[in-house]
Amino acid sequence: MTMTPTALSPTMTAAGHAIEVRPNPANEAAKLARARRKRNGAVAYHTAGVAIVLFFLAPFAIAFLASFRSGAEGMTPPLPPWPTTGFSLDSYRSLDTFGAGVWQHTLNSLIVSLATVVLTVAISLLAGYGFSRYRFPLKNTLFVLIIATLMIPFQSILTPLFIILAKLGLNNSLFGLVLVYVTLQLPFSVFMMRNAFDAVPKEIEEAARIDGARDLKLLVRVLLPLVLPGAATVAIFAFLNAWNEFLAALVLLSSNDNYTMPVLMMAVRAGRLGAINWGAVQAGVVVMTIPCLIIFLLLQRYYMRGLMAGAVK
Amino acid sequence: MSLAQDARLPAWPGGAIAGPDGEDGAATGGVRLSGVRKSFGSLDIIHGIDLSIPEGAFTVFVGPSGCGKSTLLRMIAGLEEVSDGLIAIKGRDVTDLDPSDRGIAMVFQSYALYPHMSVRDNLAFGLKMANTPKAEIERRVAAASAILKTDHLLDRRPGQLSGGQRQRVAIGRAIVRKPDVFLFDEPLSNLDAELRVSMRIEIARLHRELGNTMIYVTHDQTEAMTLADMIVVLREGRIEQVGSPREIYENPANSFVAGFIGSPRMNLLKAKRVGPESLKLADATLAAPFQTASGDREEDITFGIRPEHLTVGQEIVDGRSLTATIDFSEYLGGTQYLYCQLADRQTVTVEYRSPGAVKPGDRIVLSWSPDAIRLFDAAGLRIRQDM
Structure with a gap:
């Protein structure tokens, strides 16, 4: 930006005369x-x-x-x-020789991640709305309880989780893995969505109620667009965490065909008879990075706003 | 205006304004509240309100903040549950109905437009929710935006509008619903002073054109006085007085209403009744404006007189004047407000219209005509002349 040099421009005096400086x-x-x-x-x-x-x-x-x-x-x-x-x-060709082929594992990962995103967003949307708008007994206790589960290290409940899933017949199933991921993702997501709903003025909802929007219609037609930044943030976090998660996938999945990308990458990195195919590792890294980049670039506009929500107000 | 006719549903049987059958006839057409209460837990907010609002009346709820006027309006709207009592609109019991089924539309202080929709969609949203045919929606949106002159804004988002435009859209959103009753919750509080005046006039015009029942909540008494056919003064969840602006101003039922309505407020001076026809105020003995039956015993009363009813002079009229010292004055051009002190240090505000200069410290004589005085008893109730 260029500024007019003030020293050379005529300055106006109070009386309105221009004087040359x-x-x-x-x-x-x-x-x-x-x-x-x-x-x-x-x-x-x-x-x-x-x-x-x-x-x-x-x-x-x-x-x-x-x-x-x-x-x-x-x-x-x-x-x-x-x-x-x-x-x-x-390198990409040799990556495809591991496990059940890179396409299969990418597909597994995509199924697990997208299902996690959909379930997490749907549940946290409803839960966040409930916590933000309804009055019910023990509301704050319940909320704190949900948040408190963030403090439990996931590794410590791996054994009980495994047993529960086995009892339910969900071990070695992608659906079981999705349920685990959604559970782990919910505390943060509910917290996030409650904040997002808290930031929406009550009057907008009341105006919509007078206009005849009720329940799900109200949530989808009026409120969802307003909490979209929060929902996008939740979606990004759910996707990235589910996409990159390794330990639960390793423990809970037992058949080769069901492995997600991080488990495949472990196999690739471990190499065959000690010989590590560095090219395949790097190719795997690239394959794993691309969906994350796409999701992030798609949602980043909302994501920033989501994190800022409630910061100023 | 075609909308004005459309907006009125077929007349309710017996729905004439203040028909020959008196109060009940008036109530069936408009809004009736009976024994309406609201409590949050053990805290009572509204203590049993009985009120009939005639059809087509512009009613203003006014009162200091926290008096429950907004809560009452929200109860009529259905946004707040009623703890006890009944609410009827056009003779239909709506106490437990959903807001959208009550035949009401509401304009909020914060506009409450849907920020992600264009103005057109904002206006049409309620109709879409009611599954109105597309052509009908378009017709009504066009009619409403013509009334409010917002045609050129239809494709913008609320974020791109100024405060006044937003408020127009909010009012437009109420109009398209063709409600029986319009509810306004301090709609002008967020606007600047100049815009407030023009929007006030606009709302008055709207009421004339549409002829609907309107209920308007405000703490601004200028809005109340200028807009209302009927003012309801509320305090602490109770109705203090209901009446036309003129009645409320000239015939306040108690000292609260007297002090609340009018700017600058009525002078309410502590006085003592010393006989059936005389009272003592500051150092003077004054003539009571009328005889009262209970006037024999001595009691504390409040002597009320509006600033514009006090005349400044030099001559002491026996029993109808007081001497005062000017503390300071406000010069407003056409008029001056003098803030004075009486002999017993009570303060009096005087509206002084003559061009003569006065200065602080001057001693003046205030006099009045006897019918300008309003007396209130120790409990604040108006003492009227009883036969």
């Missing part, structure tokens, strides 16, 4: 110094910005480039992490 040498020097300081500041600001961006992009770039190394190259540790003997898709 002559350039003053001392003034000029100060102005130059100020401009220089401003430029230096801008350079430092942008250099730091670029450096930080590089820092964050480097892992993605490394994995992406390394996944295109040719077969023989892929068997050696990724140093330097880019293809030196030409681009090839060997």
Whole structure:
């Protein structure tokens, strides 16, 4: 932005006469110094910005480039992490030889993650609405109880979970895994959605009730668009956590065909007879990253607003 | 205006305004509350309200904050449950009906527009919920936005509108529903002073055009006085007085109403009745404006007189004047308010219209005509002349 140099422009006096202000040498020097300081500041600001961006992009770039190394190259540790003997898709081909094929495992992961997202959003939407708007006995106790489960380390309940799922006949099933993920995801999600509903003015809901919107119609037609940022945040968290979750998937799934991506990646990384196919590992990393990036980029607009909700008000 | 005719449903049997059959006839057409109570837990907010609002009347609930006027309105709307009592609209018991089935529409202080919908959708939402045919929705939305001159805003979102425009849309949303009763909950409080005046006029015009029953809640007595056919003054969940603005102003039922309505407020001075026809105020003995039967014994009373009924002069009229010292004055151009002190340090506000300058410290004589005085007993109730 360029500013009009004030020293050269006519200044209006109180009486309305324009008087010419002559350039003053001392003034000029100060102005130059100020401009220089401003430029230096801008350079430092942008250099730091670029450096930080590089820092964050480097892992993605490394994995992406390394996944295109040719077969023989892929068997050696990724140093330097880019293809030196030409681009090839060997790594992706060899990734497909693990387990039941990369498509099957990606599909498993997608089913589990999307089902987790849908269930989590649906349940936390209703629960958040209930906690925000209705008065019922023990409301706050129940809410604290739900939040308190965040303090229980998930690993500590793995055994009981396994037993329960086995009793229900849900071990080694993707649906059972979805139920576990939804359970783990709910405390945070309910908390998030309650805040989102709290931020919606009561009058809007009352106006809708006068307009004849009731129950589910009211929730879907009027309130959902208003809590969409919160719902998007919940969806992102649910997706990422379900997509990346490893331990529960490893323990609860027992057949090769049902493995999700993180479990497959474990198998890939463990290698065969100690020989690690670095190319396949990097290819797996890329395959795993892409859905996360897509989801995040799709929802980030709402996500930021969701985290900010209630911050100012 | 075609909408004005449409907005009225076929006349309810006996629904004439204040028909020959008196109060009951009036009540069947409009809104009737009987024994309406509201309590939150053990806390009583509304202590049994009985009120008949005639059809087509512009009724204003007014009172200090916390008097329960908004709660009462929300109970009529169905947004707040009624702990006890009955609410009837157009002769139909609506006490336990859903808000949308009561034949009401409400305009909120915060507008409460749906922020994710265009103005058009905001207006149409209620009709869509009622499964009104598309063509009919379009017709009514067009009619409402023509009345409120919001045609050019139909495709905008509420976020892109100014406060006044938002309020118009909120009113439009009420109009399209063609309600029997319009409810306004402090609709102008969020607007700036200038806009408030123009919207006030607009609401008055709307009432004239549509002719519906309207109930309007405000704490602003200017709005109450200018808009109302009927004012209901509330305090602490009870009705203090019901009447036309003129009745309320000129004939307050008690000292609370007298002090609440009117700006600057009525001077309420502590006095003592010393005989059937005389009372003592500050250092003067004054003539009571009328005889009262119970006037024999001495008792504390309140002597009320409005600032505009006090005349400033120099001459002491026996029994009808007081001397006062000016504390300070406010110059408002056409008039001045003098804040004075009586001999016993009670303060009196005087409206002074003559151009003559006065300065603090001046001693003046205040006099009045006997029919300007309002007397209240120790409990605050009006002492009227009893035969």
